Amino acid sequence: MLLPAWLPWVLLTGRAWANPRDYDNNDYFAIQLHPSAVPQDVARRLNVQYEGRIGELSHHYTFSCPRDSCRDVEESLQELQWRKKRRRRSLNGRDVPAIRRQITHDLRDVVWSEKQQLRQRHVKRIPPPSVQLARGPQVADGSKPDPATDLDLQDAIQRLDTIAQTLDIKDPIFKEQWHLFNSVQLGHDMNVTGVWLEGITGNGTISAVIDDGLDSNSNDLKDNFYAEGSWDFNDPGPEPLPRLFDDKHGTRCAGEIAAVKNDVCGVGMAYDSKIAGIRILSKPISDEDEATAINYHFQENDIYSCSWGPPDDGQTMEAPGLLIQQAIVNGIQNGRSGLGSVFVFAAGNGASFDDNCNFDGYTNSIYSITVGGIDRAGNHPYYSESCSAQLVVTYSSGHNDAIHTTDVGSNQCYNGHGGTSAAGPLVVGVVALALSVRPDLTWRDVQYLCIETAIPIHEDDGSWDNTTIGKRFSHMYGYGKIDAYRFVEAARSWELVKPQAWFHSPWLSVQHKIPEGDQGLTASFEVTEEMLNTANLEKLEHVTVTMNIEHTRRGDLSVDLISPSGLVSHLATNRAHDAEPAGYDDWTFMSVLHWGESGIGDWTVVVKDSNQNEFNGTFIDWRLNLWGNSINAQIQSLHPMPDEHDDDHETASAVVSTTSVEAGVPATATGPPAKPSDHPDRPTKPKPTDPTDSVVTVTATNTVSVPIATATATAAPEETHTYSDSFLPSFFPTFGVSKRTQIWIYGSIGLIVVFCVGLGAYFLVQRRKRLRNNPRDAYEFEMVGDVDEDEQQGLTSRKGRGKGRAKRGGELYDAFAGESDDDLYSEDGYQDTPSNDTGSGSRSGSSEDKATEK
Numbered sequence: 105m106l107l108p109a110w111l112p113w114v115l116l117t118g119r120a121w122a123n124p125r126d127y128d129n130n131d132y133f134a135i136q137l138h139p140s141a142v143p144q145d146v147a148r149r150l151n152v153q154y155e156g157r158i159g160e161l162s163h164h165y166t167f168s169c170p171r172d173s174c175r176d177v178e179e180s181l182q183e184l185q186w187r188k189k190r191r192r193r194s195l196n197g198r199d200v201p202a203i204r205r206q207i208t209h210d211l212r213d214v215v216w217s218e219k220q221q222l223r224q225r226h227v228k229r230i231p232p233p234s235v236q237l238a239r240g241p242q243v244a245d246g247s248k249p250d251p252a253t254d255l256d257l258q259d260a261i262q263r264l265d266t267i268a269q270t271l272d273i274k275d276p277i278f279k280e281q282w283h284l285f286n287s288v289q290l291g292h293d294m295n296v297t298g299v300w301l302e303g304i305t306g307n308g309t310i311s312a313v314i315d316d317g318l319d320s321n322s323n324d325l326k327d328n329f330y331a332e333g334s335w336d337f338n339d340p341g342p343e344p345l346p347r348l349f350d351d352k353h354g355t356r357c358a359g360e361i362a363a364v365k366n367d368v369c370g371v372g373m374a375y376d377s378k379i380a381g382i383r384i385l386s387k388p389i390s391d392e393d394e395a396t397a398i399n400y401h402f403q404e405n406d407i408y409s410c411s412w413g414p415p416d417d418g419q420t421m422e423a424p425g426l427l428i429q430q431a432i433v434n435g436i437q438n439g440r441s442g443l444g445s446v447f448v449f450a451a452g453n454g455a456s457f458d459d460n461c462n463f464d465g466y467t468n469s470i471y472s473i474t475v476g477g478i479d480r481a482g483n484h485p486y487y488s489e490s491c492s493a494q495l496v497v498t499y500s501s502g503h504n505d506a507i508h509t510t511d512v513g514s515n516q517c518y519n520g521h522g523g524t525s526a527a528g529p530l531v532v533g534v535v536a537l538a539l540s541v542r543p544d545l546t547w548r549d550v551q552y553l554c555i556e557t558a559i560p561i562h563e564d565d566g567s568w569d570n571t572t573i574g575k576r577f578s579h580m581y582g583y584g585k586i587d588a589y590r591f592v593e594a595a596r597s598w599e600l601v602k603p604q605a606w607f608h609s610p611w612l613s614v615q616h617k618i619p620e621g622d623q624g625l626t627a628s629f630e631v632t633e634e635m636l637n638t639a640n641l642e643k644l645e646h647v648t649v650t651m652n653i654e655h656t657r658r659g660d661l662s663v664d665l666i667s668p669s670g671l672v673s674h675l676a677t678n679r680a681h682d683a684e685p686a687g688y689d690d691w692t693f694m695s696v697l698h699w700g701e702s703g704i705g706d707w708t709v710v711v712k713d714s715n716q717n718e719f720n721g722t723f724i725d726w727r728l729n730l731w732g733n734s735i736n737a738q739i740q741s742l743h744p745m746p747d748e749h750d751d752d753h754e755t756a757s758a759v760v761s762t763t764s765v766e767a768g769v770p771a772t773a774t775g776p777p778a779k780p781s782d783h784p785d786r787p788t789k790p791k792p793t794d795p796t797d798s799v800v801t802v803t804a805t806n807t808v809s810v811p812i813a814t815a816t817a818t819a820a821p822e823e824t825h826t827y828s829d830s831f832l833p834s835f836f837p838t839f840g841v842s843k844r845t846q847i848w849i850y851g852s853i854g855l856i857v858v859f860c861v862g863l864g865a866y867f868l869v870q871r872r873k874r875l876r877n878n879p880r881d882a883y884e885f886e887m888v889g890d891v892d893e894d895e896q897q898g899l900t901s902r903k904g905r906g907k908g909r910a911k912r913g914g915e916l917y918d919a920f921a922g923e924s925d926d927d928l929y930s931e932d933g934y935q936d937t938p939s940n941d942t943g944s945g946s947r948s949g950s951s952e953d954k955a956t957e958k
C-alpha cells in the first residue's frame with residue numbers, strides 16, 4: 105500500500121490532525137462539552153470513538169461510531185437538545201415531541217451536539233451568464249463617451265511604462281491588468297501603483313484563499329506560497345492542489361492577491377505577500393470541516409479570502425451553522441494574536457434574481473467585509489447584489505472585460521475572472537498592503553479604514569444617503585469603491601479604535617398580522633442614553649436586527665429599519681423567486697449604514713407584504729442589537745461566543761406599539777435606485793397623480809404586550825392618530841419616532857410633520873437590577889434555569905419549529921454543474937441596475953436554470 109502523500113509532511117512538522125473522515129461507514133457527532141470534561145472519558149462512557157478537537161474551538165470535539173451503531177447515543181443527544189431548547193426557548197409541551205426517555209447520566213457533560221452531515225454547501229461567486237451574449241475576447245470598446253483625450257491616454261501609457269520600469273515589473277500581462285493601472289478608462293483602477301512606489305508590496309502579510317484549491321506549482325504563485333497555512337479539506341492533506349477539472353477559481357483569486365513579480369503572467373495587488381490555500385469547495389463537507397477551515401492557522405494567516413457562499417438564486421436564505429459561527433467569532437477574538445482574523449466575503453452575484461446580500465448569513469455578518477463589484481468603466485454590473493450590509497465595492501468583470509490573473513498550470517494566465525468572486529480578493533490585497541505597514545490593526549480598524557477611504561461613485565443616481573458622520577452610503581455601492589492608495593495612507597497614521605461594545609434590546613413581541621399591499625406594519629423601540637452608558641457603548645458601528653416572522657410566501661416580505669436620525673436601512677427586499685412558505689426564523693439582518701450614529705432614540709422596523717395575494721403572515725417578534733466602540737476600554741470584555749440559544753428568551757418580552765401605515769408607494773424594491781423613502785432627510789416631490797399621496801393614515805390599533813410575570817412594566821397610553829400633511833408624500837415613513845425627533849428630521853429641511861406615536865413604552869426586563877449592573881449578564885448567554893411558566897405565555901407561539909439555520913430549497917444544490925468561468929465575456933457590461941428580465945433571452949448554464957425554476 106502506498107503511503108499517503110501527506111505522511112512525510114506530518115512527520116516533518118509533527119503536526120497531527122484528526123483522522124480523515126469516512127462518512128460511508130461512520131456517523132460523526134460534533135459535541136461541545138463542559139470545560140472540565142475530558143473527552144476521552146466521555147467517549148468511554150458513551151462507547152464511541154474520540155476523533156479529536158474541532159479546529160481551534162475550545163471544548164468542541166468530534167466523536168464517531170460505526171454507522172447506525174449508536175442510535176441510542178444519537179437519540180439521547182437529540183433529546184438533550186430538545187430539552188434545552190424547551191427550557192430556554194420557553195416552548196410549551198405541545199410544541200416539542202414528548203421526551204422519549206430519561207436523558208442518561210452519561211450525557212451530563214454535553215453542552216451542545218450536532219450530528220455531522222456532508223453537504224455541498226457553497227457556490228463560487230462566478231456570475232451567471234447574462235442575457236445578452238457577446239462572445240469572444242474583446243477589448244474595452246470605449247463606446248461610452250470617454251472624457252479622456254488622446255493626449256491623456258498617451259500620457260497614461262507613458263506613465264504605465266515608467267512605473268513598470270521603476271518597479272522592474274517584467275510580467276508579460278502586467279499591462280493588461282487594467283485593475284492595477286487602467287490606461288483606457290483613466291482612474292478606473294485600484295490606484296495601487298503609488299503604494300508600490302513607496303515600497304509597500306505586502307511583505308510580512310499572509311492571506312489565505314478558502315476555495316477550490318491553489319496551484320502551488322504555478323510559477324506565478326510558488327514563491328509566495330505559504331504551505332504551513334494551507335490545507336486540503338476535500339482530499340485531506342497538506343497540499344491544496346486543484347484536482348477537479350474546474351478547480352481553478354481559488355488559484356485565480358490567489359493570483360489577484362499575491363501573484364509573484366517575475367516573468368510569468370501578471371502581478372498580485374500585494375506581490376511580496378504570502379498566500380495560503382485552503383480547499384473546501386470541491387466536495388461536500390461538514391460543518392466541523394468548515395469551522396476548522398475558517399480558523400486554519402489563524403495566528404499566521406491574517407486575512408481569509410472567501411469568494412463563495414450559499415446559492416445566489418434569489419430564493420436561498422442561509423446562514424452558517426453554529427459551529428461555523430463560533431469559528432468566525434473565535435477568529436475575530438483569538439486569531440492574529442487577538443487582533444482578529446480579517447474575513448473578506450464576495451457580496452454575491454444574484455442581483456438579476458432579486459437576490460440581496462442580507463439573505464446570506466456570511467455576507468451579512470458583522471465580522472466580514474462584504475465586497476460588491478463594479479466594471480472596468482466604474483458601472484454597476486448586472487450581477488452584483490445590493491444590501492445594507494455591503495461595505496465597499498471594487499473592480500471586476502463587465503464592460504466587455506474581466507480581471508486578468510494567474511491560472512492553474514505552471515505558466516497559465518486567465519483573462520476572464522469575474523463576478524464578485526474577483527472583487528473580494530482585490531480588497532484582500534489592499535488589506536494585505538495595509539497590514540504590512542500596520543500589522544497592529546484590529547479587524548474593526550480595517551472596517552473603519554474601508555469606510556474612511558472608500559470613494560462614492562455615481563453619487564447622483566438616487567441611491568445615496570448622507571450619514572450622520574458626513575459619509576455617504578448606497579445599498580448598491582456600500583461606502584463606495586476602495587482605493588488602495590487612500591487606504592494604505594490612512595492606515596499608516598490610523599489611531600486604533602477602542603474595543604467593541606454592544607447593546608442587545610430585549611425581545612420585542614409584536615404578534616400582529618402584516619397588512620398586505622402598500623401598508624406597512626411598524627414597531628419601535630426606544631434606546632436611551634442610560635442604556636448605552638450601561639452597555640459602555642459610545643458610538644455605533646454595525647446594527648443588527650434579529651426577527652421572527654411567519655409567512656406563507658417569504659419573497660413577498662420586505663423590511664426597513666429606521667434609525668433615530670431618520671436614516672433608512674433596507675434590511676430585506678422583495679424576492680420574486682422566493683416562494684418559500686416560511687417567514688424569517690430568528691434571522692439576523694445587518695446594516696453598516698448607521699455607522700457613527702449615537703443610537704439614542706427610537707428605532708423602528710417597518711415590515712411590508714407588498715403583494716396582495718393569498719399569502720400572508722404575522723410579525724412575531726424582533727430584537728435590536730447595536731454594536732460599536734466602547735466608552736471605557738478598560739472595563740470592556742469580549743462578547744460571549746454565539747450559543748444556539750443566546751438569541752432566546754432569557755429576558756422578558758416588552759414594548760411594542762405596532763402601527764399600520766398606509767403608504768403610497770409599492771414596497772417592491774427589486775433593486776436600486778432606492779425608493780424615495782430612502783431619503784426622509786431630503787425633500788422629495790410627491791408623486792403628482794395619486795390622490796392619496798398626501799395623506800398618511802395611521803390606522804391600526806396598537807398591541808402592547810406586557811409580560812405577566814414581571815410586574816415592573818409600564819405601558820404608556822396608546823394613541824391612534826390620523827393626520828394629513830400636505831407636504832409629506834405618503835411614502836415618507838412615519839418612523840414611529842418621537843415628534844421631537846421627527847421635527848428635527850424634517851424641520852431641518854423645511855418640512856413640517858405632525859406626528860405622534862403612542863408608544864407603549866414599557867420595556868422592562870426581568871432582573872432589571874442586574875441589567876443595570878451589567879446588561880450582558882441579564883440579556884444573554886447565561887445558562888438559564890427553568891423559565892417561569894407565566895413568562896412563557898407570550899412566547900409560546902413563537903417556536904414550534906426546530907431550527908439552527910434557515911432551510912433553503914435544495915440543500916444539495918450542485919455548485920458546479922455547468923458553471924464555467926469561460927463564459928465571462930458574455931456579460932453585459934452596460935447595465936447600471938440589476939436586470940429584472942431574467943425570463944427573456946436565451947441563456948445557458950444550469951446554475952441559472954436552477955435558480956429560476958421554482
Ligand SMILES: *[C@@H]1O[C@H](CO)[C@@H](O)[C@H](O)[C@H]1NC(C)=O
Pocket residue numbers: 295297298299587589590
Ligand atoms: C491615487 O494615488 C495617488 C498616488 O499615487 C494619489 O496622489 C491620489 O490621490 C490617489 N487617488 C485618489 C482618488 O485618492
Ligand SMILES: *[C@@H]1O[C@H](CO)[C@@H](O)[C@H](O)[C@H]1NC(C)=O
Pocket residue numbers: 307308376
Ligand atoms: C520583509 O520583512 C522582513 C522582516 O519581516 C525583512 O527581514 C525583509 O528584509 C523584508 N523584505 C523586503 C523585501 O522588504
Ligand SMILES: *[C@@H]1O[C@H](CO)[C@@H](O)[C@H](O)[C@H]1NC(C)=O
Pocket residue numbers: 617618718719720721722
Ligand atoms: C391569511 O389569510 C387567511 C385566508 O385569507 C386568513 O384566514 C388568515 O387569518 C390570514 N392570516 C394572517 C396571519 O393574516
Ligand SMILES: *[C@@H]1O[C@H](CO)[C@@H](O)[C@H](O)[C@H]1NC(C)=O
Pocket residue numbers: 570576785786787
Ligand atoms: C449630502 O451631502 C452632499 C455632499 O456630500 C451634499 O451635496 C448634498 O446636498 C447632501 N444631501 C442632503 C440631502 O443633505
